[in-house]
Amino acid sequence: MVAPPGRKPGRRPGPTETRPAILAAARELFAGKGYDGASIRAIARAAEVDPALIHHFYGNKEGLFIAAMEFPFDPTQIIPQVLTGGPREEIGERLVRIFLAVWGQGDFRSRALAVIRSAATSEQGATLLREFLTSALLGRVAEALEVPRLRILVGIAQMVGVVIMRYVLEIEPIASASDEELVELLAPTLQRYLGE
Amino acid sequence: MVAPPGRKPGRRPGPTETRPAILAAARELFAGKGYDGASIRAIARAAEVDPALIHHFYGNKEGLFIAAMEFPFDPTQIIPQVLTGGPREEIGERLVRIFLAVWGQGDFRSRALAVIRSAATSEQGATLLREFLTSALLGRVAEALEVPRLRILVGIAQMVGVVIMRYVLEIEPIASASDEELVELLAPTLQRYLGE
DNA sequence: GTCTATATGATGATAGAC
DNA sequence: GTCTATCATCATATAGAC
Numbered sequence: 427m428v429a430p431p432g433r434k435p436g437r438r439p440g441p442t443e444t445r446p447a448i449l450a451a452a453r454e455l456f457a458g459k460g461y462d463g464a465s466i467r468a469i470a471r472a473a474e475v476d477p478a479l480i481h482h483f484y485g486n487k488e489g490l491f492i493a494a495m496e497f498p499f500d501p502t503q504i505i506p507q508v509l510t511g512g513p514r515e516e517i518g519e520r521l522v523r524i525f526l527a528v529w530g531q532g533d534f535r536s537r538a539l540a541v542i543r544s545a546a547t548s549e550q551g552a553t554l555l556r557e558f559l560t561s562a563l564l565g566r567v568a569e570a571l572e573v574p575r576l577r578i579l580v581g582i583a584q585m586v587g588v589v590i591m592r593y594v595l596e597i598e599p600i601a602s603a604s605d606e607e608l609v610e611l612l613a614p615t616l617q618r619y620l621g622e
Numbered sequence: 623m624v625a626p627p628g629r630k631p632g633r634r635p636g637p638t639e640t641r642p643a644i645l646a647a648a649r650e651l652f653a654g655k656g657y658d659g660a661s662i663r664a665i666a667r668a669a670e671v672d673p674a675l676i677h678h679f680y681g682n683k684e685g686l687f688i689a690a691m692e693f694p695f696d697p698t699q700i701i702p703q704v705l706t707g708g709p710r711e712e713i714g715e716r717l718v719r720i721f722l723a724v725w726g727q728g729d730f731r732s733r734a735l736a737v738i739r740s741a742a743t744s745e746q747g748a749t750l751l752r753e754f755l756t757s758a759l760l761g762r763v764a765e766a767l768e769v770p771r772l773r774i775l776v777g778i779a780q781m782v783g784v785v786i787m788r789y790v791l792e793i794e795p796i797a798s799a800s801d802e803e804l805v806e807l808l809a810p811t812l813q814r815y816l817g818e
Numbered sequence: 819g820t821c822t823a824t825a826t827g828a829t830g831a832t833a834g835a836c
Numbered sequence: 837g838t839c840t841a842t843c844a845t846c847a848t849a850t851a852g853a854c
Contacts (some may be wrong), residue, residue, distance in 0.1 A: 442837085444837085444838095459743055460742060460743040462658065462659060462743070463658060463743045463744075465828080465829060465830085466829080466830065466831090467828080467829075467830090475838090476838060476839055476840090477830090477831095478831090478832085478838075478839065478840085479837075479838065479839085481830085481831065481832080482837075482838080483837095486830075486831075487830065487831095542742070543742045543743055545742075545790065545791065546656060546738070546739045546741075546742030546743060546790060547655055547656040547658070547659045547739055547742060547743050548659075552790065552791055552792075555791060556791045556792070556793055559787075559791070559793060560793060564793075575795055576795050576796060576799055576803060576807065577807060579787060579793060579795070579796040580784065580796070580804075580807050580808065582783070582787065583780065583783030583784045583786070583787045583796070584779065584780045584783055584811075585783070586783040586786060586787065587778070587779030587780055587781070587782040587783025587784075587786070588776065588779045588783075590779070590782060590783070590786070591755075591775060591778065591779045591782065594741070594742060594748065595741065595748055595751060595752045595755070596752070597752055597755060597756060597760075597775060599771055599772050599775070600772060600775040600776065600779070603772055607772065608776070611772065611773060611776050611815070612776065614814065615780075615811050615814070618810065618811070619807070638819085640819085640820095661846080661847065661848085662847085662848070662849090663846085663847075663848090671820090672820060672821055672822090673848090673849095674820075674821065674822085674849090674850090675819075675820065675821085677848085677849065677850080678819075678820080679819095682848075682849075683848070683849095
């Protein structure tokens, strides 16, 4: 910062780009360190913005988190696609393929990672993830597929485990395995859990 | 604290029980909130001990964490038990059974949960878990069983996922499923990954 | 061994000037 | 919209009295 009299207060010219900048920085830091680990000040620093602005826009830290976590697409649309997008004998493969494709999108991945990291250390984070998995996922799948909930959960556990090994711990060779390799290994497992 | 003159400094009578009390409280809080989330003060409060004592005994927070995490048994003994404790066609079942039995022990579970929770939000926590999984587990198994590392990792992912659903998120019905139910579902999966 | 007192710094949040 | 200043709270860690 070498601007002689310091940056002046007051609205800056041009279209407002500071909100998206804040959200992007928030997603990155929440994804990397979880809810507690990412401080408002650090987020403000990353977005090159004053910390007070974040309070001004989003009220408090939780408001910021919620705004930053908003899903980039509707999860109620992608689930039927898996369940009824083809023959039942291929549901395992279809599920693994779509799952990996969704996680391949950076905007989804950063949000989901933030939720997972937060779930590990804060009770409200755990509740958020638990309710998503049970209501949005387990509930819907159990309703559409006549399969015991325990089988579905074990299948979800397999995919959650893969995500953690791949994106949280970044263990090789699973971190840089191709989607195709993973489909080959995982599809039969999911098929066994969810096929009739 | 109503003791009229306040509790006096100086060594208390009787055998020293404050170290184990500190370690027990540390394990409980680390397991519940991870490394960052569990403060030395909170641990001291839970152990009914002065925070300065913890520094006196263990130097700093990391020293306390290491002391509290020390494994209650030798992991290099249990792995051969799984690998060579019976016929290869039953390795999946053997693995799931022993895995669930170990996690059933509270002293193991609290330590392992603390490591998992810490891995989600701190880089050194992630390194700790990563090195355990790769060196102590993946390495040994890959050496003894002629199976591609990716297959082993996908199997580890399945079990890690189950633990997270069961003990971190506590989702029903997997949280209160019997070991036997889980063996029935998981053993064939692990057998497929690790069987020859 | 046990405790008090304190150094030092980060955090979330608010009030108010420009 | 943007910023400074500040409050209250919490953290880890240390020095030293008893």
